[in-house]
Amino acid sequence: MNTTLPPTTGPQPEAPRAAPRPAFTHDWRRIARMGSVAAFGQVFIALSNMPVRLDERLIVKPVLSLGYLVLLILPFAAGYRQGHQIKRENMPVCAPGPNEVVGGFLCGLITGGGLSLLAVLVTHFDLREPLVNWSPVLLDLLSFSNEMWFAVVIWLAIGAGMGAAGGVLRLLGPKSHRVVVTMALAVAGAAVLESLVVDVAEGLGLEPLTDRLYAPRGGVAWPSALGLAAVSGLLAVLGRGRFRQARVRHAQMEGAQRTRANLGLIIATAAVLIVLPLFAGKLTNELLANVGLFVLLALGLNVVVGLAGILDLGYVAFFAVGSYTAAVLTAATSPKIAPEMPWLVALIVVVIITGLVGLFIGAPVIRMRGDYLAIVTLGFGEIIRLLFLSDWLSGWFGGSQGITKIPGAGIFGITEVSGTDPRRVFYLVLAFCVVAIYISWRLERSRLGRAWMAVREDETVAEAMGINTVNVKLLAFVVGAVLGSFSGAIFAAKVGSVFPASFLILVSIVILVVVIFGGMGNIIGVIAGSAVLIGVLGGPKQPGLLAEFSEFKLLIYGALLIWMMLARPEGLIPSVRRTRELRQQEMAQDAWLRGQVDDDDAGGADGPRPAVQP
Amino acid sequence: MTDMQAAAGAAAAGVRQPLLETRRLSVDFGGLKALDDLDLEIYEGEIVSVIGPNGAGKTTLFNAITATVESSDGDIVFEGQSLLGLDPNRVTSSGIARTFQNVRLFANMSVLENVMVSQHCRTKQHAFGALLYTKAFRQEEAEIRQRAEEILGFFGTRLVGYRMDQPAFTLSYANRRRLEIARAMATQPKLILLDEPVAGMNPVESAELTGLIGRLRDEWGFAIVVIEHDMGVVREVSDRVVVLDHGVKIAEGDYADVANDPQVIEAYLGKGAGDP
Numbered sequence A: 001m002n003t004t005l006p007p008t009t010g011p012q013p014e015a016p017r018a019a020p021r022p023a024f025t026h027d028w029r030r031i032a033r034m035g036s037v038a039a040f041g042q043v044f045i046a047l048s049n050m051p052v053r054l055d056e057r058l059i060v061k062p063v064l065s066l067g068y069l070v071l072l073i074l075p076f077a078a079g080y081r082q083g084h085q086i087k088r089e090n091m092p093v094c095a096p097g098p099n100e101v102v103g104g105f106l107c108g109l110i111t112g113g114g115l116s117l118l119a120v121l122v123t124h125f126d127l128r129e130p131l132v133n134w135s136p137v138l139l140d141l142l143s144f145s146n147e148m149w150f151a152v153v154i155w156l157a158i159g160a161g162m163g164a165a166g167g168v169l170r171l172l173g174p175k176s177h178r179v180v181v182t183m184a185l186a187v188a189g190a191a192v193l194e195s196l197v198v199d200v201a202e203g204l205g206l207e208p209l210t211d212r213l214y215a216p217r218g219g220v221a222w223p224s225a226l227g228l229a230a231v232s233g234l235l236a237v238l239g240r241g242r243f244r245q246a247r248v249r250h251a252q253m254e255g256a257q258r259t260r261a262n263l264g265l266i267i268a269t270a271a272v273l274i275v276l277p278l279f280a281g282k283l284t285n286e287l288l289a290n291v292g293l294f295v296l297l298a299l300g301l302n303v304v305v306g307l308a309g310i311l312d313l314g315y316v317a318f319f320a321v322g323s324y325t326a327a328v329l330t331a332a333t334s335p336k337i338a339p340e341m342p343w344l345v346a347l348i349v350v351v352i353i354t355g356l357v358g359l360f361i362g363a364p365v366i367r368m369r370g371d372y373l374a375i376v377t378l379g380f381g382e383i384i385r386l387l388f389l390s391d392w393l394s395g396w397f398g399g400s401q402g403i404t405k406i407p408g409a410g411i412f413g414i415t416e417v418s419g420t421d422p423r424r425v426f427y428l429v430l431a432f433c434v435v436a437i438y439i440s441w442r443l444e445r446s447r448l449g450r451a452w453m454a455v456r457e458d459e460t461v462a463e464a465m466g467i468n469t470v471n472v473k474l475l476a477f478v479v480g481a482v483l484g485s486f487s488g489a490i491f492a493a494k495v496g497s498v499f500p501a502s503f504l505i506l507v508s509i510v511i512l513v514v515v516i517f518g519g520m521g522n523i524i525g526v527i528a529g530s531a532v533l534i535g536v537l538g539g540p541k542q543p544g545l546l547a548e549f550s551e552f553k554l555l556i557y558g559a560l561l562i563w564m565m566l567a568r569p570e571g572l573i574p575s576v577r578r579t580r581e582l583r584q585q586e587m588a589q590d591a592w593l594r595g596q597v598d599d600d601d602a603g604g605a606d607g608p609r610p611a612v613q614p
Numbered sequence B: 001m002t003d004m005q006a007a008a009g010a011a012a013a014g015v016r017q018p019l020l021e022t023r024r025l026s027v028d029f030g031g032l033k034a035l036d037d038l039d040l041e042i043y044e045g046e047i048v049s050v051i052g053p054n055g056a057g058k059t060t061l062f063n064a065i066t067a068t069v070e071s072s073d074g075d076i077v078f079e080g081q082s083l084l085g086l087d088p089n090r091v092t093s094s095g096i097a098r099t100f101q102n103v104r105l106f107a108n109m110s111v112l113e114n115v116m117v118s119q120h121c122r123t124k125q126h127a128f129g130a131l132l133y134t135k136a137f138r139q140e141e142a143e144i145r146q147r148a149e150e151i152l153g154f155f156g157t158r159l160v161g162y163r164m165d166q167p168a169f170t171l172s173y174a175n176r177r178r179l180e181i182a183r184a185m186a187t188q189p190k191l192i193l194l195d196e197p198v199a200g201m202n203p204v205e206s207a208e209l210t211g212l213i214g215r216l217r218d219e220w221g222f223a224i225v226v227i228e229h230d231m232g233v234v235r236e237v238s239d240r241v242v243v244l245d246h247g248v249k250i251a252e253g254d255y256a257d258v259a260n261d262p263q264v265i266e267a268y269l270g271k272g273a274g275d276p
């Protein structure tokens, strides 16, 4: 007991720190576990046929295809991860040493063992029956067109090599670490963004540059890849981490300074978003428009899930209601409502109707909690789709034929926005995104927004603090529904036809993954999440930059979701409040505490406080 | 018993109407009578301690008053109006606030936001005001914020300054308990129910909080019911002490009477509750 009283113990012994671990003391079980998990993952990837499909997409021509990249990344990640040390207060942290490399090597070796074993098995047994994706092409790819024994050896070697490389990454100091990561990101980014870069460069008349950067049939040409790595590495060295510093500085800004900095960032972003489509071709604008539609949906769902904490798995219902309402009101082919409205007028009706639907669905659902609520919303999402599909209402909605020949969205007679010109669609979506961002941003900082957060944190207590939780949750549902209906109305005008098949549960799930991936409750995070996921992987039916992934999109979305939940539940970009405070001010708090001896606050929530004898 | 009750009521409040009154209040948990025919009166400006062994039904009493659990029988009357059948948020807006025995803050909201959001039932700006950023909205926001800062200032330097913008989960244990009280104050109640406010605090902290409870009544005018195990604190703060055991009121009166009551000593059997 006495040892916890600082005055009586004298000087605390300095915690030993920063001595590298000897090269051969390992947490063997950890290495074996990570290695085998990675091995399973790799075999799974191989058998999903991903490598074969992705082999057509070149990253660096001719050395690296996307197919091989997905196989190489796992042993590397496992090798890097195994050296991770959990930092605990007052526990010595070992400096990274040869230990990491040896550990990474072993970990990678186990990972490589998975594919080696697979190669042996498929050569000796006929496994076509159980393994439907099994094909000679895959074996060819795995064995580099050689014998089976070659595949065995090469994958063990590759695994061990990549694992060791992952370990080496731990050895690098922060500076070299930054340089290496920048180089890798530059090359990977150039490869992933290829079509976008080529397209925009064409618009800007910079073709000679991209012709040199990219090989004729796709992929970064290897000399350019080296050049790009060198240039970005150099920039990283010269930049000396200014980017990160700027970010930290921005996070610490207060008041007017912060407002000014934010304004600058907003203007810069707006300028890029307004100018970029002018130089981009049709495909890029199509992509941007699709991303925008999902940003809009994600912002809506973010109000429901991120702010109010209502796990709505049927969010697609509002997207569908928005689309169908707009279609019925504007299309001449829709049977029931004869005088067709202009799109903007229809939009007002769409908002009202979707709001009402939100209210009707919400009213019974909102009284449930947690799992029950999630399941019931899932059901409602399906019910809405089935209603649109039904023969009963086919007079209104056309059943499985849907509604076709929906005219574009006329904007005050100035322009007409339709799918034939994706640039205009993008601008329209952008305008609505700005509206949605404004709405979420203002509401989050209002009495209602705080009530939503309170409900999310603890519904019982929120109720006990005088918040009418039913009303507040219902409002979240309605606001989310209205934001989703914007997206739906634009979607109808863009695509020109709506079918029940466009509104599968899958859409709900994808939007939810996007919101969780970006960081629930955080507007910037949600936007970034949609941009990255929808832009790169693609939406439920919309292709992304890596169109080769389309077949495996759901697999990847699922894997991402699981990984996010395990590793970063706060999302890609956690809420500002968490990052801002925790680092810097913890120290301030400690200093403050040390100054106050009689203090009451020592220890915080962790650990028993010293008992004072009477 | 009835004599004592009448005497205590008269001593504390003269002939005034009670602020809160429970009449033969019972709470059943599937056969377990957590509260059994409880009659209780709380007068304005009074600090009443509720004591009793673990499981006596003290927290259940708070839960029943705030409509967190359903009462199976009897009535709860606040300012002459029955509270039965009201939703918890209506009970709060009618003027009863509480803290929780197992501290339940809005962990990911900042300290300031915790207090701001608790003024929900006293404010009225709605979504449109926020979206249009009207003058009324800005004014109300400023007021909410100012009142929140004022309430946090009541606890000295502990919850103000940079702490205000920190998420509640970073607070120390004692500060979390303080923030719970701040949150209850923010609902602008007439009656505050404190459920073991000094539990887990060291003697210095608990002495300080005892002082604060007195000031809550003197400076803010709240009537206070406090559940407490620490008999030192009970003696210090209470005008009146109510003892519960197995959901039944076994004694009521000022501290000295209750501490020497043989029934009370028996209820605490071996715990030495009567020791000063």
Ligand SMILES: Nc1ncnc2c1ncn2[C@@H]1O[C@H](COP(=O)(O)OP(=O)(O)O)[C@@H](O)[C@H]1O
Pocket (backbone or CB within 6 Å): B029, B032, B034, B052, B053, B054, B055, B056, B057, B058, B059, B060, B061
């Ligand atoms: N929600 C509940 N459901 C069932 N039993 C409960 C519930 N809440 C409390 N009880 C029971 O009621 C009795 C009184 O509990 P409580 O009021 O929490 O006691 P305390 O006086 O320690 O605060 C205990 O026996 C407890 O187990």
Ligand SMILES: [Mg+2]
Pocket (backbone or CB within 6 Å): B058, B059, B060, B101
């Ligand atoms: Mg209790």
